[in-house]
Amino acid sequence: LWIMGITILVLLVIWLFFEKTTLGVAMRACAENQLGASLMGISTQKAAILSWAWGAGIGALAGMTVAPLLFMQYGSGVMPMVKGFVAMSIGGLASIAGAVIAGFLLGIVEAYTIGLISSQFSDTIVFAILIIVLFIRPSGLFATTGRREV
Template sequence: MPDITVLLQTAFSGLTLGAVYALIAVSLVMVYKVSKIVCFAQGEFFVIGGLTLATFTNQLGWPLWQALPATLAIAALLGMVIERGVIRPVRHEGVGTVIVMTIALSISLQGIALPIWGREAHVVPPFTGLPPLEVLGAFLSAQVIIVILIALAVFAALWYFFEYSLLGIAMRAAAQAPIGARLVGISVSRLTRFGWASGVALGALAGAVIAPLLFVSYSAGTLPMVKAFIAMAVGGLSSTAGALVGGFAIGLMEAYIVGFVSSEFADAIVFLFLIGFLLWRPNGLFGTDDKGGM
C-alpha cells in the first residue's frame, strides 16, 4: 500500500497535467461556443505559446511582464487571421470539411514551427523564485501552483463573461441564432473573430505557463490536444465548468495510472474510460444543450 507522501506527490503531478488539459479544453470550449466548431489545431496554439514565450525570454531577454502579454497578443492576432482566412470560407460547407480544415491547419502549423524553432526542445525560466510547497513530505512547485491558479482564474473570468457581460451574452446569441442576432444589430462575424482570437490566446496561455515545467518542442501539442478534447467531451462540449472538471479528472487519472499501473497503458486506459463514460453519459457531465450554461 503506497504511503500518503507517494499518493500526494502523484496527486500533485496529476493536478499539473490536469491544469494544462483544463486550459486547453477551456480554449476549445471558447471556440466552440462562438462558432460551433471543434478546432483540432488547438494543440499547436499550445506549442506556439510556449515557444514564443521561450523566444522572448531566452533569446531576446525580455522580462516576463513584457514577454507574456506579447505572446498572448501574437496568439490572438493569429486566431483572427485563421478565422478570417481559413475557417470563414468553409464554415458553411459542412462539419466534415471544417474538421478536415482544422486538422490540415494543425499539420501546417507544425510545418511552420519546425524551421522557426527547430527540432530541439525549449524551456522557460520559472515565473517566480519561490520555494516549493511541502505537504506531508510531498512537494508542489510554485510554478504548478501558478498554473492551477491561472486555470481557476480563467474559468471564473469566462463564467462571468458569458453569464453577465453584454459582450458574452451577445456572443452566445450569435452562436445559437446568428440570423436573429443579425436582425437585432449584432455583428456575428466580428464576435466570431473575437471568439477565435480569445480561444487561440487561451491555448497559447496554456503553453506559456507550462513551458517552465516541460520542454516544449514543435510537435509537442498532439497528445495535450487529444487529452483536452477528451476533457471537453467528458464535461460537455459547450461547458467551461465541464472542461475544467474534465481536465483535472483526466490529469489525475493519468498520473495515478502511470504511477501505480503502467505508463505503457496509460493512454489506452484513458481512451477506454472516454468510451465507457460517453456510453453512460453521451452528453457529458454538464450536457450539450448550448443554452449558455457554464
C-alpha cells in the same frame, strides 16, 4: 499548483465576460442563433473574430504555462491537445465547467495510473474512459439538455 491558479483565474474571467458584459451576451447569442442575433443588430462577423481571438489568447496562455514544465518542440503539444479534447468530450461540449472538472479528474486518474500501474498505460486508460463515457452518455457527463435562454 500555479497552473491550477491560472486556470481558475482564466475561468473566472471567461465566466464574468460571458455572463456580465453586453459583448459576452452578444457573443453567446451569436453562438445560439446566428440569424436571430444578426436580426437584433449584433455583428456576427465581429463576434466570430472576437471568438477566434479569445481562443488564440487562451491557447497562447496554455502554451506559456505548459512550456516551463515540458521540453517543447514541434509537435509536442499533440497529446495534451488530444487529452483536452477527451476532457471536453467527457465533460460535455457545451459545459465549460464540465470540461474543466473532467480534465482535473482525467489528470488524477492519469497520475494514479502512472504511479500504480505503468506510465505506458496512462494514455490507454484515458481513452478507455472516453469510450466508456461515450457509450453510457454520448453527449458527455455534464451535458445540458434542452434549450436555455441567452
